[in-house]
Amino acid sequence: xxxxxxxxxxxxxxxxxxxxxxxxxxxxxxxxxxxxxxxxxxxxxxxxxxxxxxxxxxxxxxxxxxxxxxxxxxxxxxxxxxxxxxxxxxxxxxxxxxxxxxxxxxxxxxxxxxxxxxxxxxxxxxxxxxxxxxxxxxxxxxxxxxxxxxxxxxxxxxxxxxxxxxxxxxxxxxxxxxxxxxxxxxxxxxxxxxxxxxxxxxxxxxxxxxxxxxxxxxxxxxxxxxxxxxxxxxxxxxxxxxxxxxxxxxxxxxxxxxxxxxxxxxxxxxxxxxxxxxxxxxxxxxxxxxxxxxxxxxxxxxxxxxxxxxxxxxxxxxxxxxxxxxxxxxxxxxxxxxxxxxxxxxxxxxxxxxxxxxxxxxxxxxxxxxxxxxxxxxxxxxxxxxxxxxxxxxxxxxxxxxxxxxxxxxxxxxxxxxxxxxxxxxxxxxxxxxxxxx
Numbered sequence: 482x483x484x485x486x487x488x489x490x491x492x493x494x495x496x497x498x499x500x501x502x503x504x505x506x507x508x509x510x511x512x513x514x515x516x517x518x519x520x521x522x523x524x525x526x527x528x529x530x531x532x533x534x535x536x537x538x539x540x541x542x543x544x545x546x547x548x549x550x551x552x553x554x555x556x557x558x559x560x561x562x563x564x565x566x567x568x569x570x571x572x573x574x575x576x577x578x579x580x581x582x583x584x585x586x587x588x589x590x591x592x593x594x595x596x597x598x599x600x601x602x603x604x605x606x607x608x609x610x611x612x613x614x615x616x617x618x619x620x621x622x623x624x625x626x627x628x629x630x631x632x633x634x635x636x637x638x639x640x641x642x643x644x645x646x647x648x649x650x651x652x653x654x655x656x657x658x659x660x661x662x663x664x665x666x667x668x669x670x671x672x673x674x675x676x677x678x679x680x681x682x683x684x685x686x687x688x689x690x691x692x693x694x695x696x697x698x699x700x701x702x703x704x705x706x707x708x709x710x711x712x713x714x715x716x717x718x719x720x721x722x723x724x725x726x727x728x729x730x731x732x733x734x735x736x737x738x739x740x741x742x743x744x745x746x747x748x749x750x751x752x753x754x755x756x757x758x759x760x761x762x763x764x765x766x767x768x769x770x771x772x773x774x775x776x777x778x779x780x781x782x783x784x785x786x787x788x789x790x791x792x793x794x795x796x797x798x799x800x801x802x803x804x805x806x807x808x809x810x811x812x813x814x815x816x817x818x819x820x821x822x823x824x825x826x827x828x829x830x831x832x833x834x835x836x837x838x839x840x841x842x843x844x845x846x847x848x849x850x851x852x853x854x855x856x857x858x859x860x861x862x863x864x865x866x867x868x869x870x871x872x873x874x875x876x877x878x879x880x881x882x883x884x885x886x887x888x889x890x891x892x893x894x895x896x897x898x899x900x901x902x903x904x905x906x907x908x909x910x911x912x913x914x915x916x917x918x919x
Contacts, residue, residue, distance in 0.1 A: 518890040521632060522550040523614045524605070526622035528588060530555055531577045535778060537669070537807065538618055538637060540690060544879040546574025549614075554601060554622075557582045557593055566600040578604060588649065589621040598628040614886065617663075620655035627899065633889040634662060634898070638677060639669030639687070662898045664889050667882075670806060670826040685885050688830070690875040691810030692782070698816055701782040711783035715751060718771055721852055723820075724751035724788035726781055727808050729772075730758045734796040734822060739765035740841035741794075741848070748848070750792075753784060785815045790851045793821035793835075794844075806830065810873050813866040818851035818859075820844060834865045 525542055531553050535543070542551050551574055560581035567579040580600055586592045605613070615631035617623065626634065636659050660666065666681045668674040674686040694700050702708065715722070723741070729752060742750050746769055755775040756764070764772060776784065785791065791812035809827060812819045813834065821827050822844065823837045836851055838844025854862070 518887070520549050521612050521614055521890065522552060522605075522608075522610050523616050523635075524552045524554060524601070524629065524631070525616035525637075526554045526589065526618060526625065528556055528619040528621070531571050531575075537639060537687075537689065540875050541687065541879060541882065542616070543572050543575055544875055545882060546572070548883060549574075550608075550610075551575045552605070552610075553577045555579045556588050557584075557590075557597065559583070559585050564596050564600060566604055568604065589619065589625065591624075591651075594624050597625060601625070602628055614890075617659060620652055620659045621649060623655045623659050632894065633664045633886065634659075635665045635667065635886075636660065636663040636681075637667045639667055639673065664895070665885055671829060672826050685881065687878045687882065688826075688873075689807035689810060690873055690878060691807075691814040691870045693814045693870050693874075696782045696785060696811045696814035698786060701786040701815070704783065707780055707783045708786075711780055711787065714773060714776060714780070715771070715784060715787065718749050718751060720749065721747075721789040722749045722751050722787060723790045723792055723848060724753065724785065725792040725794060725808075726753040726776075726784070729754045729756045729764075732795055732798070734794045735759075735763075735765050737794050737796075737822070737841055737844060738770065739767070741845060742767045742770045744841070744845050745848075751784075751788065753781070781811070782815065785812065785817065788817060790848055791815070791817040791819045792848075793819060793824075793827065795822050795824055797822060797824070806873075809835070810870060814870045816863045816866065818854060818862065820847045820851055831869060834862060834869055 523542065523545060525538070527538060529536065529538075531539060542553060545551060553571065553575055555577065557580040560583055562581070562583065564580070564582050567581060568576055571577045578601065580593070580597055582593055582596060584590070584592055589597070605611075613629060613631045614633045614635065615626050615629055616635045616637060617626075618637045620636075638656075638660075660681050663681070664683060666677055666684045668677045668684050668686045670686065670688045674684055677684045738750060738752070742748070742765065748769060750770045751773065752771065753773045753776050756772075761772075773784075793809055793812075806826065809819060809821070809831065813831075818836065819834075820836045820838060823839050827835060828837065836847040838847045
Protein backbone atom coordinates (compact mmCIF):
# COMPACT_ATOMS: atom_id res chain seq x y z
CA UNK A 482 0.00 0.00 0.00
CA UNK A 483 1.17 3.50 0.32
CA UNK A 484 1.45 5.49 -2.91
CA UNK A 485 3.58 8.54 -2.36
CA UNK A 486 1.18 11.18 -3.50
CA UNK A 487 -0.25 14.66 -3.42
CA UNK A 488 -3.73 16.68 -2.72
CA UNK A 489 -6.19 19.10 -1.00
CA UNK A 490 -8.07 21.83 -2.86
CA UNK A 491 -7.16 25.02 -4.67
CA UNK A 492 -9.72 27.55 -3.51
CA UNK A 493 -12.23 29.80 -5.21
CA UNK A 494 -11.29 33.42 -4.60
CA UNK A 495 -14.00 33.87 -1.98
CA UNK A 496 -12.47 31.10 0.18
CA UNK A 497 -9.42 31.20 2.35
CA UNK A 498 -7.33 28.11 2.96
CA UNK A 499 -8.19 28.39 6.66
CA UNK A 500 -11.85 27.70 5.76
CA UNK A 501 -10.92 24.33 4.31
CA UNK A 502 -8.06 23.00 6.36
CA UNK A 503 -9.18 23.84 9.88
CA UNK A 504 -12.41 23.24 11.77
CA UNK A 505 -14.82 26.06 11.04
CA UNK A 506 -15.07 27.32 14.60
CA UNK A 507 -11.63 26.41 15.85
CA UNK A 508 -9.78 28.73 18.20
CA UNK A 509 -6.08 29.42 18.06
CA UNK A 510 -5.34 27.83 21.37
CA UNK A 511 -2.06 26.33 22.46
CA UNK A 512 -2.15 22.72 21.25
CA UNK A 513 -1.00 19.81 23.35
CA UNK A 514 2.05 18.22 21.77
CA UNK A 515 2.57 15.57 24.42
CA UNK A 516 3.85 12.22 23.32
CA UNK A 517 0.80 10.52 24.82
CA UNK A 518 -1.82 12.46 22.85
CA UNK A 519 0.21 12.36 19.65
CA UNK A 520 0.34 8.57 19.85
CA UNK A 521 -3.32 7.84 20.66
CA UNK A 522 -4.33 5.21 18.07
CA UNK A 523 -7.01 5.69 15.44
CA UNK A 524 -9.63 2.94 15.13
CA UNK A 525 -11.24 3.37 11.71
CA UNK A 526 -14.46 1.62 10.67
CA UNK A 527 -14.95 1.31 6.92
CA UNK A 528 -17.54 -0.19 4.60
CA UNK A 529 -14.79 -0.87 2.02
CA UNK A 530 -11.77 -3.18 2.10
CA UNK A 531 -8.27 -1.82 2.53
CA UNK A 532 -7.12 -3.92 -0.43
CA UNK A 533 -9.60 -2.13 -2.71
CA UNK A 534 -7.48 1.02 -2.47
CA UNK A 535 -5.56 3.10 -2.46
CA UNK A 536 -8.63 5.26 -2.13
CA UNK A 537 -9.05 8.49 -0.24
CA UNK A 538 -9.26 6.90 3.26
CA UNK A 539 -6.19 4.75 2.60
CA UNK A 540 -4.18 7.77 1.44
CA UNK A 541 -5.09 9.70 4.60
CA UNK A 542 -4.82 6.89 7.13
CA UNK A 543 -1.54 5.47 5.77
CA UNK A 544 0.07 8.87 6.22
CA UNK A 545 -1.62 9.47 9.56
CA UNK A 546 -0.08 6.15 10.70
CA UNK A 547 3.39 7.63 10.39
CA UNK A 548 2.64 9.44 13.66
CA UNK A 549 -0.03 7.38 15.43
CA UNK A 550 -1.06 3.69 15.06
CA UNK A 551 -4.11 2.97 12.91
CA UNK A 552 -6.46 -0.01 13.25
CA UNK A 553 -8.60 -0.32 10.13
CA UNK A 554 -11.76 -2.32 10.87
CA UNK A 555 -13.41 -3.79 7.79
CA UNK A 556 -16.98 -5.03 7.53
CA UNK A 557 -17.38 -8.65 8.64
CA UNK A 558 -17.16 -11.54 6.21
CA UNK A 559 -19.22 -14.71 6.51
CA UNK A 560 -17.54 -17.78 7.93
CA UNK A 561 -18.92 -21.18 8.88
CA UNK A 562 -16.62 -21.46 11.88
CA UNK A 563 -16.78 -19.65 15.18
CA UNK A 564 -16.28 -15.89 15.25
CA UNK A 565 -12.67 -14.80 14.95
CA UNK A 566 -10.67 -11.71 13.99
CA UNK A 567 -8.15 -11.76 11.17
CA UNK A 568 -5.45 -9.12 11.44
CA UNK A 569 -2.45 -8.17 9.32
CA UNK A 570 -0.19 -5.18 8.79
CA UNK A 571 -1.19 -3.48 5.52
CA UNK A 572 1.64 -0.94 5.68
CA UNK A 573 3.79 0.58 8.38
CA UNK A 574 1.57 1.58 11.28
CA UNK A 575 -1.70 0.26 9.78
CA UNK A 576 -3.23 -2.97 11.11
CA UNK A 577 -6.24 -4.24 9.16
CA UNK A 578 -8.84 -6.07 11.26
CA UNK A 579 -11.29 -8.31 9.37
CA UNK A 580 -13.98 -9.96 11.53
CA UNK A 581 -15.10 -13.44 10.44
CA UNK A 582 -18.59 -14.23 11.73
CA UNK A 583 -20.93 -17.20 11.28
CA UNK A 584 -23.72 -14.94 9.99
CA UNK A 585 -24.71 -13.80 6.53
CA UNK A 586 -26.13 -10.33 7.30
CA UNK A 587 -24.14 -7.73 5.33
CA UNK A 588 -22.12 -4.86 6.73
CA UNK A 589 -22.06 -3.62 10.34
CA UNK A 590 -25.43 -5.23 10.93
CA UNK A 591 -27.21 -5.11 14.27
CA UNK A 592 -26.85 -8.89 14.55
CA UNK A 593 -23.06 -8.44 14.69
CA UNK A 594 -22.70 -5.67 17.25
CA UNK A 595 -22.12 -7.61 20.47
CA UNK A 596 -19.68 -10.03 18.83
CA UNK A 597 -17.82 -7.23 17.06
CA UNK A 598 -17.45 -5.27 20.28
CA UNK A 599 -15.97 -8.32 21.97
CA UNK A 600 -13.55 -9.17 19.15
CA UNK A 601 -12.32 -5.61 18.64
CA UNK A 602 -12.09 -4.88 22.36
CA UNK A 603 -10.02 -8.01 22.97
CA UNK A 604 -7.63 -7.14 20.11
CA UNK A 605 -7.11 -3.60 21.38
CA UNK A 606 -6.48 -4.79 24.93
CA UNK A 607 -3.91 -7.27 23.64
CA UNK A 608 -2.17 -4.37 21.93
CA UNK A 609 -2.20 -2.34 25.14
CA UNK A 610 -4.66 0.21 23.76
CA UNK A 611 -6.90 1.85 26.33
CA UNK A 612 -7.58 5.21 24.66
CA UNK A 613 -8.58 5.76 21.02
CA UNK A 614 -9.67 8.16 18.34
CA UNK A 615 -12.66 6.70 16.47
CA UNK A 616 -12.82 7.29 12.71
CA UNK A 617 -16.11 6.35 11.05
CA UNK A 618 -16.36 6.05 7.29
CA UNK A 619 -19.93 4.79 7.68
CA UNK A 620 -22.66 5.76 10.15
CA UNK A 621 -23.64 2.09 10.37
CA UNK A 622 -20.74 1.49 12.78
CA UNK A 623 -21.95 4.13 15.24
CA UNK A 624 -23.31 1.70 17.89
CA UNK A 625 -19.85 0.12 18.18
CA UNK A 626 -18.56 3.30 19.81
CA UNK A 627 -20.54 2.58 22.97
CA UNK A 628 -17.94 0.09 24.19
CA UNK A 629 -14.95 1.82 22.57
CA UNK A 630 -15.41 5.06 24.57
CA UNK A 631 -13.17 7.10 22.22
CA UNK A 632 -11.33 10.24 23.25
CA UNK A 633 -12.50 11.90 20.01
CA UNK A 634 -14.71 10.94 17.05
CA UNK A 635 -13.98 11.76 13.40
CA UNK A 636 -16.76 11.25 10.85
CA UNK A 637 -15.33 10.84 7.36
CA UNK A 638 -18.54 11.81 5.59
CA UNK A 639 -16.64 11.94 2.29
CA UNK A 640 -16.32 8.15 2.37
CA UNK A 641 -20.00 7.20 2.08
CA UNK A 642 -19.80 5.25 -1.21
CA UNK A 643 -23.41 4.07 -0.98
CA UNK A 644 -25.97 4.82 -3.73
CA UNK A 645 -28.77 6.75 -2.06
CA UNK A 646 -31.45 4.31 -3.17
CA UNK A 647 -29.63 1.43 -1.42
CA UNK A 648 -28.96 2.98 1.99
CA UNK A 649 -29.71 0.72 4.99
CA UNK A 650 -32.86 1.77 6.83
CA UNK A 651 -30.94 3.00 9.90
CA UNK A 652 -28.52 5.11 7.86
CA UNK A 653 -30.13 8.56 8.21
CA UNK A 654 -30.85 8.19 11.91
CA UNK A 655 -27.28 7.13 12.67
CA UNK A 656 -25.87 9.82 10.39
CA UNK A 657 -27.84 12.48 12.29
CA UNK A 658 -26.59 11.18 15.63
CA UNK A 659 -23.04 10.97 14.34
CA UNK A 660 -23.16 14.55 13.11
CA UNK A 661 -24.37 15.57 16.56
CA UNK A 662 -21.77 13.63 18.54
CA UNK A 663 -18.69 13.67 16.31
CA UNK A 664 -15.91 16.12 17.11
CA UNK A 665 -14.72 16.57 13.52
CA UNK A 666 -16.36 15.94 10.14
CA UNK A 667 -14.25 15.43 7.02
CA UNK A 668 -15.60 16.62 3.67
CA UNK A 669 -14.42 16.09 0.11
CA UNK A 670 -14.78 19.42 -1.68
CA UNK A 671 -16.23 22.95 -1.43
CA UNK A 672 -19.81 21.94 -2.27
CA UNK A 673 -19.84 19.08 0.22
CA UNK A 674 -18.08 21.29 2.76
CA UNK A 675 -20.70 24.05 2.49
CA UNK A 676 -23.52 21.56 2.91
CA UNK A 677 -21.86 19.96 5.93
CA UNK A 678 -21.28 23.29 7.67
CA UNK A 679 -25.05 23.74 7.84
CA UNK A 680 -25.16 20.62 10.05
CA UNK A 681 -21.82 20.60 11.89
CA UNK A 682 -19.56 23.50 12.88
CA UNK A 683 -16.28 21.61 12.92
CA UNK A 684 -15.66 20.51 9.35
CA UNK A 685 -12.39 19.94 7.56
CA UNK A 686 -12.22 19.87 3.76
CA UNK A 687 -9.77 17.28 2.39
CA UNK A 688 -10.69 17.14 -1.28
CA UNK A 689 -8.21 14.73 -2.83
CA UNK A 690 -4.73 14.52 -4.17
CA UNK A 691 -2.47 13.84 -7.11
CA UNK A 692 0.02 11.01 -7.08
CA UNK A 693 2.57 13.36 -8.57
CA UNK A 694 5.63 11.13 -8.51
CA UNK A 695 3.90 8.14 -10.08
CA UNK A 696 1.91 10.01 -12.74
CA UNK A 697 4.61 12.45 -13.85
CA UNK A 698 5.75 11.45 -17.37
CA UNK A 699 9.32 10.75 -16.32
CA UNK A 700 8.13 8.61 -13.42
CA UNK A 701 5.71 6.60 -15.54
CA UNK A 702 8.29 6.02 -18.27
CA UNK A 703 10.94 4.85 -15.79
CA UNK A 704 8.99 1.70 -14.83
CA UNK A 705 9.64 -0.49 -17.83
CA UNK A 706 7.83 -3.56 -16.49
CA UNK A 707 4.55 -1.72 -15.99
CA UNK A 708 4.96 0.09 -19.31
CA UNK A 709 5.12 -3.31 -20.99
CA UNK A 710 2.04 -4.49 -19.06
CA UNK A 711 0.15 -1.36 -20.09
CA UNK A 712 1.11 -2.04 -23.69
CA UNK A 713 -0.43 -5.50 -23.37
CA UNK A 714 -3.67 -3.97 -22.07
CA UNK A 715 -4.17 -1.17 -24.60
CA UNK A 716 -1.38 -1.51 -27.16
CA UNK A 717 -3.74 -2.69 -29.91
CA UNK A 718 -5.93 0.37 -29.57
CA UNK A 719 -4.92 2.98 -32.18
CA UNK A 720 -4.73 6.69 -31.48
CA UNK A 721 -5.78 9.23 -30.65
CA UNK A 722 -6.84 7.84 -27.28
CA UNK A 723 -9.21 9.74 -25.02
CA UNK A 724 -9.25 8.01 -21.65
CA UNK A 725 -10.88 7.96 -18.24
CA UNK A 726 -10.26 5.84 -15.13
CA UNK A 727 -12.42 5.30 -12.08
CA UNK A 728 -15.53 3.42 -11.01
CA UNK A 729 -17.99 3.02 -13.87
CA UNK A 730 -21.40 3.66 -12.30
CA UNK A 731 -24.45 5.94 -12.43
CA UNK A 732 -22.19 9.00 -12.07
CA UNK A 733 -20.88 8.57 -15.64
CA UNK A 734 -22.76 10.24 -18.52
CA UNK A 735 -23.08 7.25 -20.83
CA UNK A 736 -25.04 9.25 -23.38
CA UNK A 737 -22.09 11.62 -23.65
CA UNK A 738 -19.67 8.73 -24.15
CA UNK A 739 -21.84 7.36 -26.96
CA UNK A 740 -22.19 10.78 -28.60
CA UNK A 741 -18.44 11.37 -28.43
CA UNK A 742 -17.64 8.02 -30.05
CA UNK A 743 -20.36 8.40 -32.69
CA UNK A 744 -19.28 11.91 -33.70
CA UNK A 745 -15.59 11.02 -34.19
CA UNK A 746 -15.13 7.45 -35.31
CA UNK A 747 -11.35 7.92 -35.44
CA UNK A 748 -11.17 8.83 -31.74
CA UNK A 749 -10.67 5.87 -29.40
CA UNK A 750 -12.54 6.15 -26.09
CA UNK A 751 -10.73 4.16 -23.38
CA UNK A 752 -12.68 3.49 -20.16
CA UNK A 753 -10.78 1.89 -17.26
CA UNK A 754 -12.47 0.79 -14.05
CA UNK A 755 -14.85 -1.69 -12.45
CA UNK A 756 -18.53 -1.55 -13.47
CA UNK A 757 -20.81 -1.14 -10.47
CA UNK A 758 -24.52 -0.53 -9.97
CA UNK A 759 -25.18 -0.40 -13.73
CA UNK A 760 -25.90 -3.26 -16.10
CA UNK A 761 -22.77 -3.96 -18.20
CA UNK A 762 -25.07 -4.91 -21.07
CA UNK A 763 -26.41 -1.35 -21.11
CA UNK A 764 -23.02 0.31 -21.57
CA UNK A 765 -22.69 2.07 -24.94
CA UNK A 766 -21.06 -0.22 -27.49
CA UNK A 767 -19.16 0.96 -30.54
CA UNK A 768 -15.98 -0.22 -32.21
CA UNK A 769 -14.12 2.81 -30.86
CA UNK A 770 -15.29 2.48 -27.22
CA UNK A 771 -13.03 0.22 -25.18
CA UNK A 772 -14.18 -0.99 -21.75
CA UNK A 773 -10.96 -2.31 -20.19
CA UNK A 774 -12.43 -3.16 -16.79
CA UNK A 775 -10.65 -2.85 -13.46
CA UNK A 776 -6.88 -2.54 -13.80
CA UNK A 777 -4.21 -2.67 -11.07
CA UNK A 778 -3.66 0.69 -9.42
CA UNK A 779 0.06 0.47 -10.19
CA UNK A 780 -0.73 0.28 -13.91
CA UNK A 781 -2.80 3.47 -14.13
CA UNK A 782 0.12 5.91 -14.61
CA UNK A 783 1.37 3.91 -17.58
CA UNK A 784 -2.09 3.66 -19.13
CA UNK A 785 -2.62 7.41 -18.75
CA UNK A 786 0.84 8.10 -20.20
CA UNK A 787 -0.35 6.81 -23.59
CA UNK A 788 -3.60 8.80 -23.67
CA UNK A 789 -3.81 11.99 -25.68
CA UNK A 790 -6.67 13.53 -23.69
CA UNK A 791 -8.10 12.65 -20.28
CA UNK A 792 -11.86 12.74 -19.82
CA UNK A 793 -14.06 13.46 -16.81
CA UNK A 794 -17.49 12.62 -18.28
CA UNK A 795 -19.50 12.96 -15.08
CA UNK A 796 -23.26 13.12 -15.35
CA UNK A 797 -24.80 16.34 -14.09
CA UNK A 798 -26.86 14.57 -11.42
CA UNK A 799 -27.02 14.38 -7.63
CA UNK A 800 -24.92 11.22 -7.54
CA UNK A 801 -21.98 12.94 -9.25
CA UNK A 802 -22.41 16.41 -7.76
CA UNK A 803 -20.23 15.83 -4.70
CA UNK A 804 -17.53 13.63 -6.25
CA UNK A 805 -13.94 14.24 -5.27
CA UNK A 806 -11.11 15.53 -7.43
CA UNK A 807 -8.50 12.76 -7.18
CA UNK A 808 -8.45 11.48 -10.77
CA UNK A 809 -8.43 15.02 -12.15
CA UNK A 810 -5.31 15.82 -10.16
CA UNK A 811 -3.63 12.62 -11.33
CA UNK A 812 -4.38 13.59 -14.93
CA UNK A 813 -2.80 16.98 -14.32
CA UNK A 814 0.25 15.37 -12.73
CA UNK A 815 0.58 13.36 -15.96
CA UNK A 816 0.66 16.63 -17.98
CA UNK A 817 -2.46 15.65 -19.92
CA UNK A 818 -5.13 18.04 -21.24
CA UNK A 819 -8.33 17.36 -19.33
CA UNK A 820 -11.88 17.79 -20.63
CA UNK A 821 -14.73 17.70 -18.11
CA UNK A 822 -18.41 18.27 -17.72
CA UNK A 823 -18.92 21.47 -15.67
CA UNK A 824 -19.25 20.08 -12.16
CA UNK A 825 -19.31 23.01 -9.75
CA UNK A 826 -16.25 22.03 -7.72
CA UNK A 827 -14.11 21.34 -10.78
CA UNK A 828 -15.02 24.71 -12.26
CA UNK A 829 -14.39 26.60 -9.01
CA UNK A 830 -11.15 24.80 -8.14
CA UNK A 831 -9.52 24.19 -11.52
CA UNK A 832 -11.46 26.29 -14.01
CA UNK A 833 -8.32 27.99 -15.30
CA UNK A 834 -6.53 24.79 -16.31
CA UNK A 835 -9.30 22.42 -17.47
CA UNK A 836 -11.55 22.47 -20.53
CA UNK A 837 -15.31 22.08 -20.07
CA UNK A 838 -18.25 21.00 -22.20
CA UNK A 839 -21.82 21.36 -20.95
CA UNK A 840 -23.34 19.22 -23.70
CA UNK A 841 -22.16 16.78 -26.37
CA UNK A 842 -21.24 19.38 -29.05
CA UNK A 843 -19.27 21.60 -26.64
CA UNK A 844 -17.59 18.58 -25.03
CA UNK A 845 -16.53 17.30 -28.45
CA UNK A 846 -15.25 20.78 -29.37
CA UNK A 847 -13.19 20.90 -26.16
CA UNK A 848 -11.67 17.49 -26.98
CA UNK A 849 -10.88 18.67 -30.49
CA UNK A 850 -9.17 21.76 -29.11
CA UNK A 851 -7.14 19.63 -26.73
CA UNK A 852 -5.96 17.35 -29.54
CA UNK A 853 -4.90 20.36 -31.64
CA UNK A 854 -3.13 22.18 -28.80
CA UNK A 855 -0.06 24.07 -29.98
CA UNK A 856 3.35 23.47 -28.36
CA UNK A 857 3.30 26.93 -26.79
CA UNK A 858 -0.19 26.44 -25.38
CA UNK A 859 0.79 23.02 -24.09
CA UNK A 860 3.85 24.39 -22.30
CA UNK A 861 1.72 27.12 -20.72
CA UNK A 862 -0.95 24.63 -19.62
CA UNK A 863 1.57 22.16 -18.18
CA UNK A 864 3.23 24.90 -16.13
CA UNK A 865 -0.15 25.93 -14.70
CA UNK A 866 -1.02 22.32 -13.91
CA UNK A 867 2.29 21.77 -12.14
CA UNK A 868 1.53 24.76 -9.91
CA UNK A 869 -1.90 23.33 -9.04
CA UNK A 870 -0.52 19.84 -8.34
CA UNK A 871 2.20 21.28 -6.10
CA UNK A 872 -0.48 22.79 -3.86
CA UNK A 873 -2.58 19.63 -3.70
CA UNK A 874 -0.50 17.31 -1.56
CA UNK A 875 -1.78 14.44 0.58
CA UNK A 876 1.00 15.38 2.96
CA UNK A 877 -0.46 18.88 3.35
CA UNK A 878 -3.91 17.41 3.88
CA UNK A 879 -2.66 15.06 6.59
CA UNK A 880 -0.74 17.84 8.28
CA UNK A 881 -4.01 19.77 8.52
CA UNK A 882 -5.61 16.64 9.95
CA UNK A 883 -2.82 16.27 12.53
CA UNK A 884 -3.37 19.86 13.63
CA UNK A 885 -7.14 19.39 13.90
CA UNK A 886 -6.69 16.23 15.98
CA UNK A 887 -4.19 17.96 18.24
CA UNK A 888 -6.75 20.70 18.91
CA UNK A 889 -9.41 18.12 19.73
CA UNK A 890 -7.16 16.21 22.10
CA UNK A 891 -6.01 19.41 23.85
CA UNK A 892 -9.61 20.49 24.52
CA UNK A 893 -11.63 19.25 27.50
CA UNK A 894 -13.42 16.01 26.80
CA UNK A 895 -17.03 16.69 25.85
CA UNK A 896 -19.65 15.65 28.38
CA UNK A 897 -22.69 15.00 26.20
CA UNK A 898 -21.52 12.06 24.09
CA UNK A 899 -23.08 8.74 25.16
CA UNK A 900 -19.71 7.08 25.69
CA UNK A 901 -18.73 9.72 28.27
CA UNK A 902 -19.65 8.87 31.86
CA UNK A 903 -21.47 12.09 32.60
CA UNK A 904 -24.80 12.88 33.81
CA UNK A 905 -28.30 13.14 32.50
CA UNK A 906 -27.54 14.29 28.98
CA UNK A 907 -25.06 11.46 28.53
CA UNK A 908 -27.59 8.92 29.82
CA UNK A 909 -30.26 10.29 27.48
CA UNK A 910 -27.87 9.99 24.57
CA UNK A 911 -27.06 6.44 25.60
CA UNK A 912 -30.72 5.62 25.13
CA UNK A 913 -30.57 7.14 21.64
CA UNK A 914 -27.46 5.11 20.87
CA UNK A 915 -29.21 1.91 21.89
CA UNK A 916 -32.25 2.87 19.83
CA UNK A 917 -30.01 3.49 16.81
CA UNK A 918 -28.93 -0.13 17.04
CA UNK A 919 -32.45 -1.42 16.45
